[in-house]
Amino acid sequence: MKRQSESRVHERFLRHSKKFPNVWCAGCGIGIVLGAIIRAVDGLELDKNDVAMISGIGCTGRMPVYVDFNTMHTTHGRALAFATGLKMVKPEMRVIVVMGDGDALAIGGNHFIHAARRNIGLTAIVVNNSAYGMTGGQHSPTTPWGIETATTPYGHIEQQFPIAELAATAGASFVARSTVYHVRELERYLEKAITKDGFALVEAVSYCHTTLGRINRWGTAPDMMRKIKEQSMTFAQAKKMSSDEKQGKIVRGVFADRDIPEYTQLYERIIERAKQGQLDD
Amino acid sequence: MSTRLMQGDEACAEGAIAAGCRFFAGYPITPATEIAETLSRRLPQVGGKFIQMEDEIASIAAVIGASVGGAKAMTATSGPGFSLMQENIGYAAMTEIPCVIVDVQRLGPSTGRPTSPSQGDVMQARWGTHGDHPIIALSPSSVREAFDLTIRAFNFAERYRTPVIMLMDELIGHMRERIVLPDPETLKLEERTDTRVPPEWYKPFENSPEGPNIDVPPLVPFGEGYRYHITGLHHDERGYPTSRLDEIQPWMERIFRKIDRSLSDILLYEAEGIEDADTLVIAYGGAARAARHAVRMARERGRRVGFLRLKTIWPFAEEVVGNAAARLHHVVVPELNRGQLVLEVERVVGRQKVRSVNRADGEMIRPAEILAAIEDLEGAI
Numbered sequence: 087m088k089r090q091s092e093s094r095v096h097e098r099f100l101r102h103s104k105k106f107p108n109v110w111c112a113g114c115g116i117g118i119v120l121g122a123i124i125r126a127v128d129g130l131e132l133d134k135n136d137v138a139m140i141s142g143i144g145c146t147g148r149m150p151v152y153v154d155f156n157t158m159h160t161t162h163g164r165a166l167a168f169a170t171g172l173k174m175v176k177p178e179m180r181v182i183v184v185m186g187d188g189d190a191l192a193i194g195g196n197h198f199i200h201a202a203r204r205n206i207g208l209t210a211i212v213v214n215n216s217a218y219g220m221t222g223g224q225h226s227p228t229t230p231w232g233i234e235t236a237t238t239p240y241g242h243i244e245q246q247f248p249i250a251e252l253a254a255t256a257g258a259s260f261v262a263r264s265t266v267y268h269v270r271e272l273e274r275y276l277e278k279a280i281t282k283d284g285f286a287l288v289e290a291v292s293y294c295h296t297t298l299g300r301i302n303r304w305g306t307a308p309d310m311m312r313k314i315k316e317q318s319m320t321f322a323q324a325k326k327m328s329s330d331e332k333q334g335k336i337v338r339g340v341f342a343d344r345d346i347p348e349y350t351q352l353y354e355r356i357i358e359r360a361k362q363g364q365l366d367d
Numbered sequence: 368m369s370t371r372l373m374q375g376d377e378a379c380a381e382g383a384i385a386a387g388c389r390f391f392a393g394y395p396i397t398p399a400t401e402i403a404e405t406l407s408r409r410l411p412q413v414g415g416k417f418i419q420m421e422d423e424i425a426s427i428a429a430v431i432g433a434s435v436g437g438a439k440a441m442t443a444t445s446g447p448g449f450s451l452m453q454e455n456i457g458y459a460a461m462t463e464i465p466c467v468i469v470d471v472q473r474l475g476p477s478t479g480r481p482t483s484p485s486q487g488d489v490m491q492a493r494w495g496t497h498g499d500h501p502i503i504a505l506s507p508s509s510v511r512e513a514f515d516l517t518i519r520a521f522n523f524a525e526r527y528r529t530p531v532i533m534l535m536d537e538l539i540g541h542m543r544e545r546i547v548l549p550d551p552e553t554l555k556l557e558e559r560t561d562t563r564v565p566p567e568w569y570k571p572f573e574n575s576p577e578g579p580n581i582d583v584p585p586l587v588p589f590g591e592g593y594r595y596h597i598t599g600l601h602h603d604e605r606g607y608p609t610s611r612l613d614e615i616q617p618w619m620e621r622i623f624r625k626i627d628r629s630l631s632d633i634l635l636y637e638a639e640g641i642e643d644a645d646t647l648v649i650a651y652g653g654a655a656r657a658a659r660h661a662v663r664m665a666r667e668r669g670r671r672v673g674f675l676r677l678k679t680i681w682p683f684a685e686e687v688v689g690n691a692a693a694r695l696h697h698v699v700v701p702e703l704n705r706g707q708l709v710l711e712v713e714r715v716v717g718r719q720k721v722r723s724v725n726r727a728d729g730e731m732i733r734p735a736e737i738l739a740a741i742e743d744l745e746g747a748i
Contacts, residue, residue: 104596104607135592140432151596151607156589158435159598159608160428161458167425171432171440174416175390176590179436200421353416360411 099124099134101154109148113307115266115292119213120149122269122290123182126276138181140169142194145220146186146213155182163194166201169208177350180209180280187214191227191247202256205284206349211276212249212287215294223297230334234301249289254342259284261341265291267315268338275340283348291318291336370547375513375539376443378546379469380405382517383441385548387556388467389415390440392429394422394448397481398537399471402443423448427455427468434464435597437559437588439521443469445537446488447478449495456530457496458599463572463586463622465524465559467517469533471540472703474729483729484538484653489707492532493681499619501626503633504532504681506652510544516635516678522557523633527625528583534680536703538653538731560585566593570604574617582625626682635678636687640666644673646697646741649688649712651677654732658701661737672741683711692716697744699724701737 110116127137139150143162150157156179160168169183190198190212201208217235218224225235227247235242250263260282262275272290279286293299293310304310314336321339324332373381380402383391391410393403403419410417416433420426426442433440444452449470459466472488474480488495492504503523507513513535520531560578562569562585569587570576576584587593596606603614626633639662641647646665650658655676665672675691677684688711692698698716700709701724709723724740726732 101596103605134594136590138589151598154594156594157596158432158589159596159600160431161454161599164424164428164455167420167428168432168435170418170420170425171390171392171429171434172436172589173432174418174429175433175436175438175440176588179590196421197425200425353411357411357414357416360408361414363412 095125095128099128099154100152104152108152110145111296113295114145115215115290116146116149116213118266118269119211119272119290119292120152122273122276123211124153126273126280129273129277130280132180136179138169138172138179139184140165140172140181141184142189144186144189144218146184147189149184163189163192164197165189166194166197166208166210170201170206173206173208174350174353177207181207182209182211182280184211184213186219187212187216187228187249188218188226191249195227199252199256202253202258202285202287204349205257205259205346207283208285209279209282210285210287211279212289213292214249214289215292217294217298219294219297223294223301233298235298236301250287250341253287257285257346258287258342259346259348260286260343262287262339263289263291263336263341264338265314265318265336267311268318271338278343283351284346370545372543372545373510374401374541374543375507375510375535376401376471376541377405378510378514379443379517379533379535380409381548382514383467383521384409384413385514385551385554386439386518386521387558388439388441388521389413390430390433390438391415391442392418392420392426392433392440393442393444394420394426396445396448398473398540399443399445399469401540402469402471423451424455427452430466431455431459431464434466435589439465439525441467441469443471445471445473445481446475449488449491453495457498457500459530460496460500460502460622461599462597463528464530465528465586466530467520467524467533468530469535472534472536474727480729482537484536484703484731485727485729486536486652486654486703486707487727488534489680489704492534501529501623502532502681503527503529503626503679504534505635505678506534506680507539507678508652508655508676510539510542511546512678513539514546514548518554518556519635522555525557525559526580526583527629528586529626532681534652536653562587562593569593569595571595571597571606572602572618573604574621580625582621582628630682633679633682634684634687636684637676637678638691639674641673641675641691643671644695645671646699646745647673647675647692647695648699648701648737648741649675649677650701651680651708654701654703657732657734658737660734661741664734664738665741670741670745680708683708685715688712689715692720696720697722699737699740699744701725701732703727703732
């Protein structure tokens with residue numbers, strides 16, 4: 087795989103006609119994920135015309151507008167459903183769906199599990215910052231138990247959704263989790279996810295220093311980045327630990343990588359059968 | 368030409384195939400399920416795609432996604448599902464993505480009476496999604512018309528880059544009639560116009576593009592070399608989010624103008640005996656069948672009653688209704704609801720002249736009920 091220098095990559099993949107700066111706070115992890123995505127696409131030498139990026143609503147939902155693909159910023163939680171329609175009529179396109187944790191797992195939770203179960207060839211990327219950032223730090227389905235958020239002033243009393251484990255259980259072909267600190271690893275997982283035939287999910291653990299970080303006094307963006315580094319471990323490391331020791335840790339790695347027939351390819355066979363049936367009439 | 372005994376739902380599905388629909392996403396719901404069942408069998412036969420989604424929200428989303436990919440696309444549902452679809456119907460209006468949404472109306476509110484006819488979603492079809500937007504809604508009164516108007520719905524969706532609502536009702540959806548289908552080659556079908564400009568000049572939301580319809584910029588499907596942005600945020604001509612008034616206002620004016628200036632194309636109706644009438648009956652959809660019968664009964668009794676049947680419900684045929692009712696004494700509007708489209712009639716012709724005949728219990732209006740209203744208004748001959 088051929089890699090160009092970083093600045094050249096940005097020049098070729100970011101939209102010059104779109105006025106910068108972007109909407110994200112200084113120090114946000116979303117830009118790191120965007121960088122990893124375009125480097126992955128570049129590394130795979132994909133034609134930009136064949137790549138679509140579709141998002142829902144939220145901070146991560148603003149990602150597509152900056153990149154020079156076929157891009158669509160849809161409604162809250164529904165990006166995977168929009169992407170499903172596009173992928174069915176344009177199966178040759180690489181359709182990348184970027185979502186936040188609230189977008190993908192709360193309002194869009196139903197679409198998330200069903201897109202995985204259906205195993206349609208989409209690349210889903212969830213930037214997991216454990217909060218609703220754009221609206222000011224309310225709790226999301228991945229907010230840790232006990233912490234304070236804008237809507238849990240007395241502490242959070244709900245369990246977290248484990249995104250990667252959920253996608254693997256729901257039937258996805260490829261599932262991996264990394265973080266915005268482990269950016270090269272994230273990039274590798276993204277390359278695999280984009281080239282996978284079936285439904286692929288990459289969870290990118292991030293943070294929101296301007297909402298949850300501020301409310302809980304967790305410090306600056308670099309402080310929170312450091313915390314992610316310290317809390318994370320590989321599968322191999324996690325194996326040696328008790329479940330108590332793993333509490334609150336981020337397990338990185340590939341959770342599923344299996345060959346299951348992809349939905350749009352199966353549908354091509356349905357068309358063949360239907361046309362055959364018509365001839366038999 | 369082929370003669371077949373067909374249900375309204377099935378005719379709608381066949382109309383979609385004939386119109387060039389090649390993608391359907393839906394979720395089972397009475398009384399619209401037969402449309403999905405028919406298309407699950409028929410679409411792959413013509414190389415199209417069918418998918419049953421996890422709910423109605425996903426269904427309309429997938430339809431919009433498919434349309435962005437270049438396919439003529441449709442979904443079908445009934446009241447409860449239509450309610451769920453509203454947010455994304457607004458997205459289609461905002462992003463000007465052609466699509467057809469069939470609502471086979473049943474008695475509401477809520478779960479209501481699933482197998483009973485109703486026209487309770489007339490106002491929801493107009494104002495169901497939030498914010499100002501134009502919409503086109505068509506309502507068939509027979510099985511054959513379900514076929515014809517579905518083709519029209521696709522043509523309007525493509526010609527004006529807008530969501531179009533097929534407002535059927537359970538009566539038409541589940542009724543069976545013997546119909547003669549037209550030769551596919553005789554049908555006039557609207558195809559998406561291609562842009563003539565190179566990708567770097569392409570503006571998917573241009574406010575005065577060149578071409579046959581200056582208010583409807585061509586929509587190039589994703590994946591064909593024109594990489595652009597689509598968003599439900601207010602956007603500039605290239606599709607990028609904007610808060611600038613000088614970009615929002617021209618867009619807002621254009622999306623209304625593209626419909627308003629083409630009313631002569633969009634407004635479909637049928638008028639009978641209006642010239643010499645004293646009283647006019649205005650009806651649409653399933654209820655128009657009873658209304659037509661009532662008008663005939665009144666004429667047999669020597670009364671001068673005219674009949675105006677609206678096939679296009681939205682935009683409302685203001686001028687047509689206004690002109691027809693101008694010199695008349697009375698207007699009777701029978702509807703299978705508590706009085707929805709009658710509000711528009713009253714707005715145009717004044718409340719004094721108008722009598723509403725309503726049923727909102729899941730039963731059909733009987734011609735005798737409409738006739739009684741006509742006779743009550745006119746008095747003895």
